[in-house]
Amino acid sequence: MAPEPPLPGAEPVTSADTPPLLTMSGITKSFPGVRALDGVDLEVRAGEVHCLLGQNGAGKSTLIKVLAGAHQPDGGRITWRGDTVTLKSPIAAMRLGVATIYQELDLVEGLSVAENVFLGHEPTAAGFVVRGREARNAAAGLLRRLGHPEIDPARLVGELSAAQQQIVSMARALSHDVRLIVMDEPSAALDPDEVANLFRIVADLTADGVAVVYISHRLEEIRRIGDRVTVLKDGRAVAGGLPAKSTPTRDVVALMTGRNVEYVFPERPARAALAEPLLTVRGLTRADEFAPLDLDVRPGEIVGLAGLVGSGRSEILETIYGARKPDAGQVHVDGRALKTGSVRAAVRAGLGLAPEERKAQALLMLESITRNVSVSSMSRFSRGGWLDRGAEFTAARRATRELSLKPDRPSAPVRTLSGGNQQKAVLARWLLRGCRVLLLDEPTRGVDVGARAELYAVIRRLADDGLGVLLVSSEVPEVLGLADRVLVLREGRVVHTAPARDLDEHRVLDLVMEGSPAS
């Protein structure tokens, strides 16, 4: 599949006089506290591969969910083949001919391939008796068309590999009369030859006049199969309909990263002679997640891990913390080896984790600030299991005040706090515990832009007080602005290590996306 020569101009596939298949204009969508889409425009023509690019949080997922009828936009207009439409539900979108293949495959593992393909629109007799054979034959036909005749329509989906499941997902999309297929990072879980097959399928589809909206972080893929590119940033389309094959990488990256909001980062203190590392990681491995990792964090140092979603960042933090069991390798805190795969051992040794999913993994949403802060240090306020609630309250308040958590009312339910203050409650938990090394996974996710600077200052202050900090973030400027030293990850492997001041955002994005060898 040799890449086609770049076509001249920005109108490579269909001429401008055929009306676009889909036009979305001025689409807005807000979630509590976040404006996910801030007037996005997207135009897709029949038979083209239209790529959506953007950093995490740029609004890609929200946009395709609007397109799939899963989210209702707050404003804007969607026209489909010239008519204004509302996509009230996923079914409505499907009836128009829009099919979406999500990154997280939405198949029922306990049903067969054929049953999954025709789920919700089974061929029936007398309105409710499923014609099993007809469904299997039709499914087999679709699988042949997708180049995978070896998948038996009668097999359970749970027995298939990830790549095969993706094919089934695609067969399901094609089982409808489909005119537009949205693929959300379809290549993320695939081997190179499976990717080649995916590209062949995409080419077949577009040859039949089907449009494909293709989301990927891999620029090289976009160059190979894309026709046009729309770049999203901060909920807006900063560029629409760029020629996919001829736009220089530099320009694409610049569009993705150019920012309206400048974050304010605390100054890095001049570091005296380096102390002995607090946290030492040697050869830590989890097959399929990340390659053997070596890492040191010294007192007062903030070490950043930069990488895309799926690069193994969170997995690394959770494995260091003992929440996942490593296949090999060791973690030392203060020179002492840690029992791997044990959160309790990690906590006792002085590790503290502020996880990525704050509400699901860190907070007790029904409880007060005090109880959320004290949960890891309860033995300090108890004798024989009996809690001294006065001492607990005082200590928790001291910790929250130190981080200027608002409101200064420890009995307030933690669910009433803003994202930034919820994060401070998690940090206060570890401050109270007397932890030595903080592991921060996306510490500013769900935190207002305004509150971020304050959180950065808090993290820097904790480091200045002698804590070691290991920071993971998908926002490259955050890693570069906050960390002293940065490890760049690509697909579970450290591809580059450098002091943060020697790196810039373009360089890091080049490294994580193109994987060019470290210089």
Add this chain to the structure above:
Amino acid sequence: MTHPTTPARQEGPLLDGGGPGSGKSASGGGGGSPWSARLFRADVRTLSLIGVLVGLALIGGLTKPDAFLATSNVQLILTQASVIGVVTVGMTFVITSGGIDLSVGAIVALASVWATTVATQEYGFAGILFTAVIVGLGCGLVNGVLIAYGGMVPFIATLAMLASARGLALQITEGKTQMVTIPSVLDLGERDAYLLGIPPLVLVFAAVTVIGWLVLNRTTFGRRTVAVGGNAEAARLAGIDVRRQRLYLYLLSGLCCGIAAFLLIVLAGSGQNTNGNLYELDAIAAAIIGGTLLSGGRGTVTGSVLGVLIFITIQNIFALNNLESATQQIAKGAIIVAAVLVQRRTSHTP
């Protein structure tokens, strides 16, 4: 800085101002504040449950003024509430932790028959009490190990225990009622044993309630229970040994069943394999109408005990008015539905 979408509805104790010792759960009373303030702060649900109880007492008093308000009838209500009440306190902990124990009735049955076999009765009072408690703990241990370390779903593990314990109870008794012949045990159920008019069984129930409340609201064990139920993953990542906590919780439920079995032996003067029939449903229902969240993360011993008292009082009123037990069942069902609807209104989904 406050989150814009915060639901406005909150329960009293969480809303009050700061001050040391004022962060407390919904079931909690006050810290260092005067009694009047504590009473005022009791949350809406507890007050409404007390209101329902008062309403029932009025109905009872109006329909059968002489019989219902007689001291002996009040003693009867409280005595009947004791057995299921003790079971419900244990169930409250399990549900607060996000689990469920369907085997409580079967464990009560097994413990009551094991403790009343001829062989056990040779060891007298202590033998019966000891056996009942040990059988309860043993069943709880099996439940706990299967759930905490075997990774079984609580519903399934305790359902299996329900079936096996009932089967074993039937095997031990061969369907016969095992009469208790030890006078010291039987005497506990007699009027002579009442302290200031309070039956000893009721004292046990009261003690279990007070201890249960203290453990849930004032100890690390209680906090861990709430944390595990509220967010097991967060509890694990905060360094809590979630599995061990779960094991302890089913042990606790088993212990309560053992104590309840002993109370039942005293009350009935016998052990029967049909004892404790459908206790699981009564205990779950009482805990839920009391305000314990079935999904875990919030539990109230006070509410559960009030729930038990409401059920037993309804039963009593229906019996006094010679109404069929079928009608009584329907009323029970209606109350559960009403209570859950109220719960949905007053609780918030995070």
